[in-house]
Amino acid sequence: MNxxxxxxxxxxxxxxxxxxxxxxxxxxxxxxxxxxAIIIISSLFAYALGTRYIENPLLVALTIQILAGIxxxxxxxxxxxxERLAEASRxxxxxxxxxxxxxxxxxxxxxxxxxxxxxxxxxxxxxxxTEYFKIIKENSNRMHELISDLLTVSKIExxxxxFNKQEFSMEELTKxxxxxxxxxxxxxxxxxxxxxxxxxxxxxSDPSRIKLVIENLLDNAIRYxxxxxxxxxxxxxxxxxxxxxxxxxxxxxxxxxxxYIFQKFFRSENVLRHQTKGSGLGxxxxxxIIKRAKGKxxxxxxxxxxxxxxxxxxxx
Amino acid sequence: xxxILFIEDESALQKTVGEVLKQEGYExxxxxxxxxxxxxxxxxxxxxxxxxxxxxxxxxxxxxxxxKENIDTKNIPVIVLTNLExxxxxxxxxxxxxxxxxxxxxxxxxEIIEKVKKVLG
Numbered sequence: 001m002n003x004x005x006x007x008x009x010x011x012x013x014x015x016x017x018x019x020x021x022x023x024x025x026x027x028x029x030x031x032x033x034x035x036x037a038i039i040i041i042s043s044l045f046a047y048a049l050g051t052r053y054i055e056n057p058l059l060v061a062l063t064i065q066i067l068a069g070i071x072x073x074x075x076x077x078x079x080x081x082x083e084r085l086a087e088a089s090r091x092x093x094x095x096x097x098x099x100x101x102x103x104x105x106x107x108x109x110x111x112x113x114x115x116x117x118x119x120x121x122x123x124x125x126x127x128x129x130t131e132y133f134k135i136i137k138e139n140s141n142r143m144h145e146l147i148s149d150l151l152t153v154s155k156i157e158x159x160x161x162x163f164n165k166q167e168f169s170m171e172e173l174t175k176x177x178x179x180x181x182x183x184x185x186x187x188x189x190x191x192x193x194x195x196x197x198x199x200x201x202x203x204x205s206d207p208s209r210i211k212l213v214i215e216n217l218l219d220n221a222i223r224y225x226x227x228x229x230x231x232x233x234x235x236x237x238x239x240x241x242x243x244x245x246x247x248x249x250x251x252x253x254x255x256x257x258x259x260y261i262f263q264k265f266f267r268s269e270n271v272l273r274h275q276t277k278g279s280g281l282g283x284x285x286x287x288x289i290i291k292r293a294k295g296k297x298x299x300x301x302x303x304x305x306x307x308x309x310x311x312x313x314x315x316x
Numbered sequence: 317x318x319x320i321l322f323i324e325d326e327s328a329l330q331k332t333v334g335e336v337l338k339q340e341g342y343e344x345x346x347x348x349x350x351x352x353x354x355x356x357x358x359x360x361x362x363x364x365x366x367x368x369x370x371x372x373x374x375x376x377x378x379x380x381x382x383x384k385e386n387i388d389t390k391n392i393p394v395i396v397l398t399n400l401e402x403x404x405x406x407x408x409x410x411x412x413x414x415x416x417x418x419x420x421x422x423x424x425x426x427e428i429i430e431k432v433k434k435v436l437g
Contacts, residue, residue: 104399108420109328115425116332121339144421162403 028083035075043068089157096154100147107147110140149281152212153264156288163209163292167202167316170210170235170242177214178233181222189228192218196235203242204316205293213289213297216282217246217309223278224271225250225306238312241295245310253301261299262287270303286311318436321345321362323353323379324397325371333366336429350374354382357389364436367414369398369405377408384413393435397428 017027024030046067050060116122118133125133155161171194178192185192203210221231225248232247253261257268265280290297293313301307320342324330330346337344345360347353351373357365365383369376376396383389393415398405401419409417415435418428 101399104421105326106328108399109326109332112332112425113328116336119426121336148421 026082026085028079028086031079031082032075035071035079039068039071039075042071093154093158096150097158100151100154103143103147107140107144110136111144114140146279149279149285152285153281156285161209161288161292163206165205166207167204168207168210169200170203170244170313171196171200173207173211174214174233174235174244177211177218181218184219185222185231188222188225190222190225190231191229192222192231192233194233194235197237200235200237200242201315203313205295205313209289210293210313213286213311214244216286217244217311220282221246221248221250221307221309224248237315241312241314243310243312245308247306247308249306252303252305252307253299254303258301262297317341317343318364319343319345319360319362320364320366320432321347321353321356321360322366323347323350323356323371323376324366324368325349326368332425333428336425337432340429340433342432348372350376350379354379357383357392358386361388362392364432365392365394366397366432367394369396369400369409377412380409380412380414395431395435 013027013029013033014024016029017024043064046064047060050063051057054060054063114133114137118125118130118137152161174194174196178194181192218231218233225231229249234243234245234247236243236245251270253268254270257266260266261268262283264284266283267278267280271278287297290311290313295311295313297309297311299307299309318341320337322330322334322337322344324333324346325348327348330348334344334346345356345362347356350371353365353367353371354374356362367376367379371379376398380394380396383392383394390413394413396409396414396417397420398418399420401421406417416431418431423431
């Protein structure tokens with residue numbers, strides 16, 4: 001029974017292709033089917049033409065066989081190269097996943113050890129010592145965020161990111177996150193305001209994933225805004241979607257970088273000048289989550305003036 | 317004094333978590349692999365078991381299963397404490413009878429202790 005189920009699952013081309021997170025035309029199993037169809041059709045065509053113009057039936061048969069043979073060799077070459085590509089991509093994702101998991105263990109140890117030391121439960125800590133423990137804590141948090149981002153990326157790429165849709169209030173979610181980012185905003189004198197339309201309907205999506213997107217956009221807006229800047233978040237309904245838009249008067253994105261902004265690990269030069277922290281994965285992850293949510297994401301920006309990032313997700 | 321059995325192969329965590337639990341007034345028994353953990357649970361019958369999932373000798377899922385099959389240990393509450401966060405793992409542990417599932421990376425040490433206190437009542 002299990003073997004039967006296994007065979008059926010192997011025959012499900014679309015599921016196999018999704019596993020590789022490849023488009024259908026890059027997926028070896030699908031290409032195998034396509035090449036097979038081409039060989040059959042070409043053989044039939046050759047037969048039809050052959051019997052019309054060639055008298056000797058043996059010669060017709062031979063021609064068809066040679067044609068089919070050549071096409072088969074081409075097919076095998078093409079499919080093998082795509083298979084190698086797909087397998088390399090899958091191994092890469094698996095590697096990232098395994099390494100990230102392995103890195104989490106020592107990081108948890110570090111995090112809790114520092115927490116214990118800073119709590120004073122092992123003896124009084126001098127102020128100067130606290131400063132340095134804070135550095136360890138902040139850097140282990142940075143590593144933790146980077147590992148989480150890498151794990152999210154590998155799940156996205158291996159099509160294993162769970163997405164559980166439910167109704168939730170975008171206004172409430174945004175308010176909670178603005179509150180969480182108050183310390184960061186306060187530290188850089190950035191004012192964050194929320195303007196929300198009255199009676200906004202509930203969004204229908206995965207709130208924990210949308211939370212990641214808002215966090216990324218809010219984090220970027222605050223970090224890349226100069227001192228005494230302003231960040232304005234607007235929530236409104238547009239047709240059958242909730243539109244979230246976040247406008248800052250920060251460093252902006254240079255026009256030459258616009259087409260790269262949602263790519264993995266991409267960080268604009270002007271941003272690197274301002275601060276070196278950040279993995280360059282936030283916008284890539286946000287784009288993939290909104291894609292999964294069947295929504296849209298985009299931005300408008302002017303270098304030196306600021307940016308407006310927005311996304312729209314469906315109402316039920 | 318309530319007894320907590322901590323089944324975890326990372327000695328750093330045994331030390332850190334153990335120190336805080338002792339300061340909170342609990343008696344702590346340490347087990348560095350699944351097989352020893354299972355044996356300790358049967359022998360000492362603790363009030364709570366903190367269980368990691370990725371363990372040498374016997375993994376946490378097998379330990380959990382055997383704990384719940386044994387008449388002496390099946391009623392001991394088990395808090396799973398792990399870095400595995402896939403939905404499949406969470407579902408599997410809860411189905412096998414874990415009281416709570418905590419992903420280490422998502423909690424501070426203080427929050428873990430609060431959860432322990434809550435389960436022990």
